[in-house]
Amino acid sequence: MVTLNKENMSVTREVDVIPFRNRLKEMATKIGMGLVNQTKLITAASELSRNMLRYANGGIVVLEVVSKGRENGIRLTFRDEGPGIADIGQAMKDGFSTGKSLGLGLPGTRRLVSDFQIESKVGKGTVVTIIKWKNG
């Protein structure tokens, strides 16, 4: 996989989510991603930035345009230094939440994107990486 374009944005306040979503939309439009896939990607990004804000007081998002073979896509890496997730398996289950939410955030997000990776260390932080292929 080759990275064609890379930039960072910090999400530390709730309003930061809007410029982030707009930038993401610009990038997705630029590589010719269709409206449905764009909407899925931005919704997934919205879920993950909320998690970052709610549980870790924000963090950094890396936005990349990536290419593999003939396929282009967008990779997002959400990195925070929050409390981490003790049981990732549980957090990925539909309906599980330690907060007040519906518990759809992580499992729902995984359904919306082409690739989903999560790494977390308790006390260190969490890194979530998602990829959405243009036609995926």
Next chain:
Amino acid sequence: MDKIPILRMGDLLLVTIQVDLYDRIAEALEADLVQAIDKSGAQGVLIDISAVNIIDSFMGRIIGNIAMMSKVLDAETVVVGMQPAVAITLVELGLQLSGVLTALNVEKGMTLLRSKIAVKDNDPEDGNTE
């Protein structure tokens, strides 16, 4: 802070969401709308989301809450104009929006709302037999 206006039209309240939604605006709308129903005694609420590009689980939950709360206050809620891409995403996300009435556009939503209110007014079990 941005605020979503709530318009009153007879016994209905109209909300057209024209801004990018984020959590605090959605929560403020929920609170404002419940108060507006209480104050005006409105029987129906129409929420137009045709300009909304993104609804994630949090905002979806707020929409569900609004419908539930207005029901408790004896008003019906209809959500109109959801973009197809948003509908596809919501279903895949796993959000069911159960209990929320929807219609394709404002006109159809209005008709649905009117019929719901008429049914309620004619229901003898409601103690409203006239």
